[in-house]
Amino acid sequence: MTLAKRLGFEQSPVFLVDGTAFFYRGYHAFGDLSRSDGFPTSALFMIFRLLFKLLKEQEPSHLVFFLDGRGPNFRSKIYSNYKANRDAMPEPLARQVEPLRQGLRLLGVPVIVPEDAEADDGIATLAARFRDIRPVVIVGADKDLKQCLDDRVVLYDPSGKAEKLTTKAAFTAECGIEPASWPDLQALVGDTSDNIPGVPGVGPKTALAILRTLPTLEAVRDNLDAVPVSARKKIEPFLEAVFTYRALTRLRTDILPDTALADALLAKPDTAGLRAFLESYELRTLAREAAVLPTDPAGKAAQAAAPKAAGAATQLSLFGNDRPCPPPVEPGAARDFVPATGLPDLSGRAVALVPVAGGFTLSLGPAECATDAAPAELAPLLATASRVAVPSVKALLALDPAFEALPLPTWFDLGLAAYLLNPEQRNYGFERLRDSLFADPAVDASDLSPADTAKAAARLADLLASRLEAAGLSDLVARLELPLVPVLLSMERIGIGIDTAALAAFGAEVATELARLEGAIRELAGEGFNPRSSRQLGEVLYGRMGLKPRGKTPGGAASTSQEALERLAGENPLVDRILEFRKLEKLRSTYLDPLPRLADAAGRIHTTFNNLATATGRLSSSNPNLQNIPIRGTLGRRMRECFVAAAGKKLVAADYSQIELRVLAHLSGEPALLAAFEQGADIHARTAAILFDKAEADIRPDERRQAKTINFGLLYGMGPQKLSRDLGIKLDAAKAFIEKYFERLSGLSTFYQGIVDTAKAQGFVTTLAGRRRLLPEIHSANSQLASQARRQAINTVVQGGAADIIKMAMLAAHNDPELAGLGAAMVLQVHDELLLETPEAAAQAAGERLSALMCGVVALAVPLAVDWGAGQTWGQAH
DNA sequence: GCGACTCT
DNA sequence: AGAGTCGC
Numbered sequence: 098m099t100l101a102k103r104l105g106f107e108q109s110p111v112f113l114v115d116g117t118a119f120f121y122r123g124y125h126a127f128g129d130l131s132r133s134d135g136f137p138t139s140a141l142f143m144i145f146r147l148l149f150k151l152l153k154e155q156e157p158s159h160l161v162f163f164l165d166g167r168g169p170n171f172r173s174k175i176y177s178n179y180k181a182n183r184d185a186m187p188e189p190l191a192r193q194v195e196p197l198r199q200g201l202r203l204l205g206v207p208v209i210v211p212e213d214a215e216a217d218d219g220i221a222t223l224a225a226r227f228r229d230i231r232p233v234v235i236v237g238a239d240k241d242l243k244q245c246l247d248d249r250v251v252l253y254d255p256s257g258k259a260e261k262l263t264t265k266a267a268f269t270a271e272c273g274i275e276p277a278s279w280p281d282l283q284a285l286v287g288d289t290s291d292n293i294p295g296v297p298g299v300g301p302k303t304a305l306a307i308l309r310t311l312p313t314l315e316a317v318r319d320n321l322d323a324v325p326v327s328a329r330k331k332i333e334p335f336l337e338a339v340f341t342y343r344a345l346t347r348l349r350t351d352i353l354p355d356t357a358l359a360d361a362l363l364a365k366p367d368t369a370g371l372r373a374f375l376e377s378y379e380l381r382t383l384a385r386e387a388a389v390l391p392t393d394p395a396g397k398a399a400q401a402a403a404p405k406a407a408g409a410a411t412q413l414s415l416f417g418n419d420r421p422c423p424p425p426v427e428p429g430a431a432r433d434f435v436p437a438t439g440l441p442d443l444s445g446r447a448v449a450l451v452p453v454a455g456g457f458t459l460s461l462g463p464a465e466c467a468t469d470a471a472p473a474e475l476a477p478l479l480a481t482a483s484r485v486a487v488p489s490v491k492a493l494l495a496l497d498p499a500f501e502a503l504p505l506p507t508w509f510d511l512g513l514a515a516y517l518l519n520p521e522q523r524n525y526g527f528e529r530l531r532d533s534l535f536a537d538p539a540v541d542a543s544d545l546s547p548a549d550t551a552k553a554a555a556r557l558a559d560l561l562a563s564r565l566e567a568a569g570l571s572d573l574v575a576r577l578e579l580p581l582v583p584v585l586l587s588m589e590r591i592g593i594g595i596d597t598a599a600l601a602a603f604g605a606e607v608a609t610e611l612a613r614l615e616g617a618i619r620e621l622a623g624e625g626f627n628p629r630s631s632r633q634l635g636e637v638l639y640g641r642m643g644l645k646p647r648g649k650t651p652g653g654a655a656s657t658s659q660e661a662l663e664r665l666a667g668e669n670p671l672v673d674r675i676l677e678f679r680k681l682e683k684l685r686s687t688y689l690d691p692l693p694r695l696a697d698a699a700g701r702i703h704t705t706f707n708n709l710a711t712a713t714g715r716l717s718s719s720n721p722n723l724q725n726i727p728i729r730g731t732l733g734r735r736m737r738e739c740f741v742a743a744a745g746k747k748l749v750a751a752d753y754s755q756i757e758l759r760v761l762a763h764l765s766g767e768p769a770l771l772a773a774f775e776q777g778a779d780i781h782a783r784t785a786a787i788l789f790d791k792a793e794a795d796i797r798p799d800e801r802r803q804a805k806t807i808n809f810g811l812l813y814g815m816g817p818q819k820l821s822r823d824l825g826i827k828l829d830a831a832k833a834f835i836e837k838y839f840e841r842l843s844g845l846s847t848f849y850q851g852i853v854d855t856a857k858a859q860g861f862v863t864t865l866a867g868r869r870r871l872l873p874e875i876h877s878a879n880s881q882l883a884s885q886a887r888r889q890a891i892n893t894v895v896q897g898g899a900a901d902i903i904k905m906a907m908l909a910a911h912n913d914p915e916l917a918g919l920g921a922a923m924v925l926q927v928h929d930e931l932l933l934e935t936p937e938a939a940a941q942a943a944g945e946r947l948s949a950l951m952c953g954v955v956a957l958a959v960p961l962a963v964d965w966g967a968g969q970t971w972g973q974a975h
Numbered sequence: 976g977c978g979a980c981t982c983t
Numbered sequence: 984a985g986a987g988t989c990g991c
Contacts, residue, residue, distance in 0.1 A: 125981075125991080126976085126991090127976075256979085433980090517977090627990095627991085630990080630991060631978055631979065631990095631991080632991075633979085650977080650979095652977065653976085656978085656979095657979080658978075679980075682982085683980055683989080684981095686989055687979090687980080687981070687988055689987060691989095713985060713986095715986075716986095717985090718986090719986095720987095721988085722982085722986080722987045723982040723983075724987080725982035725983085725988085726982075726987075727981065728981095729981095757983090811984090812984075815984090888984070889979060891986095892984040893985095895984090896985065928982080928983045929983065932983085
């Protein structure tokens with residue numbers, strides 16, 4: 098939804114973009130991004146990504162991009178220290194300025210560089226000038242922009258993970274002052290980034306308290322009696338200075354005298370030129386995006402400004418026609434969309450279907466045609482085809498449920514096929530697959546043009562189908578992966594309920610505790626200290642306080658990881674607070690704050706399950722990730738209590754017990770493991786008994802812990818170094834420990850060797866269900882890469898085997914008539930756990946049925962075991 | 976991109 | 984070992 102709609106603006110807003118800020122931010126966020134010849138492109142990437150997003154989502158008619166001018170401006174005349182601690186623009190950034198201007202020209206975006214002032218002043222000026230004609234959206238994140246807020250002026254920050262929208266109402270609710278008082282606030286509090294000192298000893302709390310009753314510095318000066326004594330004493334010596342500070346923070350609204358709304362009008366982009374430009378900086382994804390940008394801002398302006406025909410004409414002639422537009426380009430490629438009635442009979446044919454803007458394109462033999470037929474019209478036609486190849490079945494079914502009418506075996510999923518052939522690429526999108534068609538030396542693509550869509554999809558389908566067959570993967574697709582797609586979609590659609598009230602209460606407690614901790618930390622580390630910055634923490638701990646680093650990061654810096662910090666605990670009071678702070682801050686920033694915002698009107702969260710994400714065959718979950726919700730400790734428990742069943746329902750949680758070790762026992766045939774699982778023994782205690790030559794009953798908790806660590810470690814191919822660190826023992830001891838382990842469980846030793854041998858011989862390993870992972874590095878001369886590949890080989894058969902099993906269980910559960918009859922619906926998968934939502938009365942029966950299905954889904958050399966529970970919340974169900 | 980933290 | 988998200 099566009100911002101205009103969300104905010105109830107009837108006209109299309111003017112967008113004022115704080116270009117300089119995003120330019121810098123791009124440089125910091127993607128600092129290492131560069132063209133292959135080393136030319137830096139990080140800021141260009143950031144800016145064009147941002148603008149494309151704005152153009153696509155908001156379809157603006159008016160947008161201005163502001164940049165700071167070079168050299169000092171009026172502020173340095175008022176106050177020589179202004180921004181004195183800010184360096185000149187870094188060279189890699191400066192080199193991107195000219196390309197940026199060139200790109201903006203091609204995109205048709207007006208650029209304004211205020212003279213003797215900053216970008217923010219230009220924004221404030223035009224916001225004030227335009228707000229009575231048009232609503233204004235300021236695109237930026239600088240806090241000083243808050244002073245521009247108004248009923249028709251909002252602040253929008255679309256970059257970063259969660260976009261942020263600030264309205265005047267939100268601002269006054271939070272601060273209790275008017276936006277216009279912002280500069281007065283900053284003058285009192287100060288701003289380190291602009292080198293404004295503020296009044297020493299006056300922080301945001303004090304300042305806000307004062308400004309709520311005396312909203313301006315003038316009022317404060319004239320009513321000093323009304324200011325509490327302690328604050329008055331601090332402010333009095335600065336009564337003159339604060340006015341200077343305010344002049345620096347207050348944005349000007351009186352510049353750019355000749356700029357009118359017409360100057361903010363977007364011109365038509367030169368798409369071809371822009372593509373070439375982006376290609377020349379090797380920003381390929383953006384170059385492709387450039388091709389599908391909205392191309393008629395003037396027309397939209399008219400439409401948005403005045404839906405009535407007469408008004409539209411006026412607007413057009415006033416603003417649209419007096420502005421030079423680059424000549425239109427490449428609409429020779431414009432598509433003619435055939436309606437559903439114009440499509441031929443597809444029965445028995447193999448076709449490819451690709452969603453495009455405005456409809457679909459369909460391959461028909463050697464040709465392709467575009468259609469604007471609705472999914473509901475298309476589905477019956479497609480259902481008669483012998484094969485329908487698409488970039489992603491999941492995306493298509495998500496697009497419209499009408500496609501579920503097709504029989505599963507009809508689908509050919511290009512992304513899925515490519516994933517199963519080589520599960521380690523990070524991107525299985527259609528564009529990449531199509532590009533690979535041209536890059537593959539074994540493929541003759543001479544009959545295709547790079548722009549061919551459905552035709553390319555059809556070719557890819559032929560190619561991938563034969564490769565799948567040759568790799569023995571067709572069965573895996575047909576029997577497991579493809580049938581799973583509608584299951585995943587169903588889980589995503591159903592979602593899981595959250596208790597927003599419980600979450601809010603929990604969040605408030607955590608926030609209070611965080612504030613307390615932050616105060617204590619500042620007291621120990623100094624006023625400007627940011628406890629979220631590991632760099633600052635390293636400087637304080639290992640620099641100022643002289644503690645000895647207990648480890649390094651991969652980048653070589655002194656580590657401040659939990660592991661390193663825990664070893665310093667007791668040496669310094671700051672360390673404990675930081676550990677506690679981090680724990681709570683993670684909870685707040687990752688779960689407590691975002692989850693309520695992701696809930697739908699019914700209070701349910703809908704994650705996305707990605708079936709093409711992992712190298713081992715596991716699923717992943719994102720937006721939000723519901724597979725890493727905390728579980729350990731009181732806080733974890735409390736967190737899971739916030740996931741709840743709907744009224745009259747219960748949650749049933751069932752998880753496989755030790756599934757990976759059972760898979761390992763099955764594959765290796767190691768007698769000790771087989772016996773342990775056969776007898777239902779405590780596997781870690783049993784391992785400890787074997788290792789320490791003791792009866793299982795005599796094993797001490799510490800010995801069991803050690804055995805558990807080694808059991809898990811070896812699933813991951815853990816070496817002696819990591820084991821010695823994890824157990825806190827000497828390297829030699831760890832080596833001896835592992836040696837003993839493999840001696841006593843020699844079946845594992847031969848199994849591991851066998852895996853590595855087959856990986857070397859055939860170049861890949863295979864899981865229970867025939868899933869495979871290529872491991873070319875196993876032959877590497879670099880011993881580190883080679884051992885990495887050996888560990889991956891072992892981990893893949895074990896972790897991947899477990900992933901196969903739970904996927905089978907998901908199919909069984911989803912398609913089980915008994916569970917359906919009980920009204921149970923699967924809502925989550927967390928690698929070895931399935932979560933159902935069932936009517937309250939059916940929970941017991943559903944739990945029993947689900948665990949039976951999970952146990953019975955394959956017959957291994959050891960039994961599968963499942964623990965399950967039911968409750969009102971996810972926490973209780975455990 | 977990195978470092979830190981969450982999960983299985 | 985495999986993931987995803989946050990803040991810098």
